[in-house]
Amino acid sequence: MDFFLNIPNNEIGNTLTERILAQSNSIKFHKTLPNYSNSKLFELENLSTELGVDNIYLKDESTRFNLNAFKGLGASYAIRKLLIEDPQTSVFCTATDGNHGKAVAWSASINKKKSVVYVPKDTTKERIDAIAQYGGEVIQLDMNYEETCNHAAKQSALNNWMLVQDTSWDGYEKIPALIMSGYLTHFKEMEDSINLFQKPKIDIIFLQCGVGSWPASCIWYYLNRYRTNRPKIVLVEPNEASGVLSSFMHNQRVSPKVNFETIMAGLNCGIPSKSAWEIIKKGCDAVMTIADEDARNAMRTLYKPKENSKRIISGESGSAGLAGLIKCIKDPGMSKLNEHIELNSKSRILLFNTEGDTDKESFKSIVEL
Ligand SMILES: Cc1ncc(COP(=O)(O)O)c(C=O)c1O
Incomplete structure (x- = not known):
C-alpha cells in the first residue's frame, strides 16, 4: 500500500514545541537579513487546466536567501x-x-x-x-x-x-522547534494573498516530507490559524524513505524497513522527528509515497511548461509535492485518497518548490531528456 488515510483530531496542544511555534516572530527577524525577499507565489494556470483542477499555486523557495532551498x-x-x-x-x-x-x-x-x-x-x-x-x-x-x-x-x-x-527525539525538542518556528515565515508571507483571514483561498496542500519538521510546521500554522477550516494536507514521501507512512501503519513512530535509495536526497530520512510526528498525527489527512520516476517527471513538467508559462527550476526533493498531485490525478489506484481529500475539478492546490537545482549535474541529466 502506498498511502494511508488519516482521521485527524485537529487539536492544538500545549507541548514545548507548540508553545515555541506560537511565540515565533520569525518573519520580523528574517526581514533584517541580507537578501531577504518574499518568495514568489506563482499561479500555474496551464498546468491546472492540464490536470483538471481549478488552480495550482506554487511558492518558489529556490531563491530564498540565494541558498537554492528553503532551509x-x-x-x-x-x-x-x-x-x-x-x-x-x-x-x-x-x-x-x-x-x-x-x-x-x-x-x-x-x-x-x-x-x-x-x-x-x-x-x-x-x-x-x-x-x-x-x-x-x-x-x-x-x-x-x-x-x-x-x-x-x-x-x-x-x-x-x-x-x-532539524529533527527531534526524547530530550531534544527545543532547537528543532526553533527551526520549525523559522519555517513559519513562508506561510506568513502568504497572508496577503492566499492565507486570508478566516478562510484560506486553497483547498489542498501537498507537502514533501523528510523527517517531517517542515510539513509539521505547515500543519501547525494552518491548524492554529483556521482549525477545521484549514485546507486538507497530504504528505508525500519517497517509496524508499517512507518514515511517516510506516509510522502510521504501525501506529507509532518507527524507522521504515526500506533501502533508502532515492534521488530525493532531502527526503531520504529514517524515523520521523518526535515532535513533528505528534503534530502530523493531529492535522494531516493523508500520506502517500512516490517513485523516483514521479519526481523526475514533475521536475520536467516544471522545467518545460506548456505554452508561455514560467519555467521553474525544481530539484528532486523540490518537485515531490507536484509529483504527489500528478500521481493522485493520473493513477486510478489513488481514487480512495482523492475521495478522502476531496480532490476534484474545483480544487485549489498549494505546492512548494522547496529546492532548485541543488545537484546541477543530476538536474541537467533529468530535465534535458
Ligand atoms: C528540499 C527539501 N524539501 C523538503 C524537505 C523536508 O523537510 P523535513 O525533513 O523537515 O520533512 C527537505 C529536508 O531536508 C528538503 O531538503
Missing part, C-alpha cells in the same frame, strides 16, 4: 535565538543530506561563528562543496542519514558544540 529560514532563526541566549557559543554542528547543512553553515557564517557539518555516505560532492562554500567543515561518514544524526549528536556532546538538528 535557511529554519537554521537562521534558531541560531539567532541561541546566540541571544548564549553569545559565547562558537561552533554549531549538524547532520544533513545537504540543504539544512548549507543553511547552518550560512547562518553560522553571518554570525561569524564556525560550523561542523556531518553528511551521510550518499551526499554528492556538489552538495558538500555548497556547504563548504559558507565555511562549514564538512565530514562525510560511511553511514545513512539516521546514523549520521546520532553521530553528530555524540560529537556535539563530546566537543561542547551546539547541535542544531
